[in-house]
Amino acid sequence: MKAAPSVRMPIKASARNARFVSGTSNSRSSVASPAAANAWQSLAQTPAQPRKALTAPLAKLPLSSVLRSLLVLSVSSSTLLLKPCIYTLSLLAHPRSALWDVAKNPLLNTLIKHTIYKQFNAGENKLEVQESINKIKDLGCRGVLLGYAREVLIGENDDASYDAKAALADIQMWIDGTMQTVDMAQPGDFVALKFTGMGIDALKLLQAQNMPTEFMDTSIQKICDLAISRGVRLLVDAEEQAVQPGIEAWIMKYQKYCNSQTPGRAVFYGTYQAYLRSTPATLARHLETARAEGYTLGVKMVRGAYMKTDPREIFWAKKEDTDKCYDEVVAALLTRKYNSMLQAPTKENPTDLPSVNVIIATHNRESVRKAHAIRMEQATRSENLGVDVSYAQLQGMADEVSCELLQGFENAEDSVGASPIEAPNVFKLLTWGSVKECMGFLLRRAVENTEAVGRTKDSQVAMLAELKRRCGNAFSSSK
Numbered sequence: 001m002k003a004a005p006s007v008r009m010p011i012k013a014s015a016r017n018a019r020f021v022s023g024t025s026n027s028r029s030s031v032a033s034p035a036a037a038n039a040w041q042s043l044a045q046t047p048a049q050p051r052k053a054l055t056a057p058l059a060k061l062p063l064s065s066v067l068r069s070l071l072v073l074s075v076s077s078s079t080l081l082l083k084p085c086i087y088t089l090s091l092l093a094h095p096r097s098a099l100w101d102v103a104k105n106p107l108l109n110t111l112i113k114h115t116i117y118k119q120f121n122a123g124e125n126k127l128e129v130q131e132s133i134n135k136i137k138d139l140g141c142r143g144v145l146l147g148y149a150r151e152v153l154i155g156e157n158d159d160a161s162y163d164a165k166a167a168l169a170d171i172q173m174w175i176d177g178t179m180q181t182v183d184m185a186q187p188g189d190f191v192a193l194k195f196t197g198m199g200i201d202a203l204k205l206l207q208a209q210n211m212p213t214e215f216m217d218t219s220i221q222k223i224c225d226l227a228i229s230r231g232v233r234l235l236v237d238a239e240e241q242a243v244q245p246g247i248e249a250w251i252m253k254y255q256k257y258c259n260s261q262t263p264g265r266a267v268f269y270g271t272y273q274a275y276l277r278s279t280p281a282t283l284a285r286h287l288e289t290a291r292a293e294g295y296t297l298g299v300k301m302v303r304g305a306y307m308k309t310d311p312r313e314i315f316w317a318k319k320e321d322t323d324k325c326y327d328e329v330v331a332a333l334l335t336r337k338y339n340s341m342l343q344a345p346t347k348e349n350p351t352d353l354p355s356v357n358v359i360i361a362t363h364n365r366e367s368v369r370k371a372h373a374i375r376m377e378q379a380t381r382s383e384n385l386g387v388d389v390s391y392a393q394l395q396g397m398a399d400e401v402s403c404e405l406l407q408g409f410e411n412a413e414d415s416v417g418a419s420p421i422e423a424p425n426v427f428k429l430l431t432w433g434s435v436k437e438c439m440g441f442l443l444r445r446a447v448e449n450t451e452a453v454g455r456t457k458d459s460q461v462a463m464l465a466e467l468k469r470r471c472g473n474a475f476s477s478s479k
Contacts, residue, residue, distance in 0.1 A: 057403035058466040060139050066467055069399065072119045073460035076446065086446045093439040103436040113435050116442055119396040122146065122432040129184045129432045136395070140406045142425045145235065145359075145392055146185050147192035148177040149433030149441045162200065170199030175219045179226060181432070187231035190269070190359075190427065193223075194237055195247055206246030211253065224258045228267055234258070235269035235300050235359070241310045248282070252289060259295035264386065266298030266357035273304035274326035275315050280342045283329065288345055291354035300359040300392075301330055326362070327370050333358045334374045336385050357388040361429070363398035365458075368405055372424065388425075394445070395430035400462035402426050 058066065075081045092112070095101040102109045122132040122144070133144050150173070174197045181191050196203050198216065205212060212220065227234050236251050238244060251270040258268035270286070272279050283299065290297035303322055307315060316322045328341035336353040338344045344351065360371050368391060375389060393402050405426050431441050 056466060056469055057400055057407050058462065060403060060406075061399065061466070063470065065399075066463055066470075068115065068119055069396065070460065070463040070467060072116055072396065073456055073463060077457040077460045082446065086443070089439065089443040089446050093443045101436070102439065103434070109435050112439075117435050117438060120394065120430065120442060120445060121149070121438050122395070122430045124432070124434050126180075126184050130186070132395075132430065133186060133189070136428050136430075139403075140423065140426070141402065141428055142390070143186060143189040143427055144395075145190040145192055145361075145427050145429040146181055147194075147429070147431045148181045148197075149431040149438040150177055167199055167201045171201060171216065171219070174198045175223070178223050182223060182226050182230060182232055182234075184432065185230070185232045188233075190233045190235050191227065192235055192237055192429070194239070195250055196239060196243060203243065206243040206250070209246040209249060212250060220254060221257060224254060224268065228258060228261060233267050233269065233298070235298065236271060238271040238273050238302070238304070238306075240306050241314060248286075252286060255290065255298060256293055256295055259290075259298065260293070262296075264296060264355060265388065266296045269298030269300045269357070269359060271300045271302055271361075272329075273302055273306075274329065275304035275307065275322040277314060277316055279325065280329060281345070284338070284342055284345050287354055287356065288349055290356075296355040296357055298357050298359075299333060300361050301326065301333075302361045303364070323364070323367070326364070327367055330358070330360060330367070330371050331374060334371060334378075334385075334387055334389065336387060355386060359390045359392055359427075361392040363393055363401060365398075365401050365404070368401055372405060375424070390425040390427055392427040392429050395428040397445075397456075398459055400459060402428065 061069075075085050091100045092102055092108075098104040100108070102112055123129040129146070133146075136144055177197075178191070178193060185191050195206060195212075201213070202216065211217070224234065226232075234254075236247065239247060248270065251268070255266070255268045255270065259266050261267070272283050276282075287297055303326055304315075316325060325341060328339055332339045332342035332353065333356055336356065338349075338351050338353065360368065362368060371389070371391070378385070391402075391405055393399075405424055431438060433441075
């Protein structure tokens with residue numbers, strides 16, 4: 001699971017209540033200040049949440065959310081309705097007249113905001129965003145992975161049309177939006193970054209696998225310092241392979257900058273796509289780099305979302321191969337042991353993995369169950385490997401997976417008499433921005449669903465079953 005990049009440009013050949021242990025001697029960072037230290041220590045002292053058994057996983061969702069989800073998922077899971085939906089969203093994302101422009105048509109804006117926008121997005125301003133975050137946490141989730149939806153639309157740029165002033169403005173817009181997003185996030189939350197959101201200058205550097213300019217570097221470090229001071233974590237999404245190697249080099253640079261300041265904890269995370277054949281080797285190499293440089297690696301595991309744009313030969317041949325890669329890499333990370341999938345780069349490397357924090361970001365129920373089973377087994381053995389684990393699903397999608405995870409995949413009677421077990425760290429990924437700014441994001445969610453109609457159908461069935469359960473209870477109580 002992963003949002004698509006902020007910059008959409010044809011590639012030319014030429015990002016609640018988590019607990020932290022933190023400390024630093026780096027005087028350059030704001031984390032060294034007493035206020036910042038107190039913020040992270042207060043997170044570290046947050047008590048574990050006891051597991052609360054539910055009679056039905058989706059029982060916590062408000063009725064309005066169930067009905068809206070059922071409507072959206074019914075369209076998304078229908079091969080007949082999905083294509084017209086994508087066409088309509090494309091018109092809204094790239095309007096050719098005021099009639100289709102949600103910024104100029106108030107009736108259309110209201111319709112979109114209270115349906116598909118509300119299903120997937122956090123809000124248009126800080127008040128709406130924080131209200132959405134609080135609602136998610138009230139369900140039992142630890143927090144959110146929050147991203148800014150505004151895009152830098154570049155198009156067919158070349159050297160002849162390059163505008164240095166406009167390019168600098170794009171970078172500043174990204175910096176301002178990212179700083180605002182960090183300010184909106186609450187302690188323990190994540191903020192998603194997209195380096196390509198800085199525009200054409202960043203895109204060219206990433207394509208050439210060059211490091212950021214001095215201005216970019218200074219600005220990104222300021223974002224890192226603000227995040228550390230607020231107890232907020234940062235993650236960078238993966239993108240197309242034309243820019244991904246450059247993105248990975250930048251990620252490792254800022255992982256060292258941030259994570260070296262918070263021993264035993266990752267503040268800065270990179271994203272690894274299980275459908276790439278190269279991912280196990282790439283991840284193993286990064287793990288050993290982090291070991292050598294003395295910091296905890298932050299790993300967000302996704303399956304991937306660029307099968308339609310990247311070369312087919314770089315992927316595993318079958319979906320089952322991707323599933324195997326995902327599950328075995330996650331198992332290696334949770335147990336901190338190299339295995340047949342995630343192998344040590346050389347025979348000289350230790351078999352034990354170095355310090356690592358993990359986000360299991362997937363809508364695949366079986367992968368979540370397998371990871372949760374490993375954590376439950378470790379808990380029964382009182383085995384503490386120091387691996388901070390979070391689970392994440394997109395807001396408005398796979399709610400049944402998130403709620404089942406919060407429930408512990410156990411029935412109410414199974415937990416009777418059992419000692420309280422710490423609730424898993426469940427997060428929902430959502431974006432914020434005006435309705436117009438979010439149209440590109442919403443369009444990509446619809447396009448991604450063309451490759452996951454079966455999975456979306458499972459969510460629709462779960463929502464329909466929940467609605468029927470509530471109707472049955474209401475009918476029974478009325479007798």
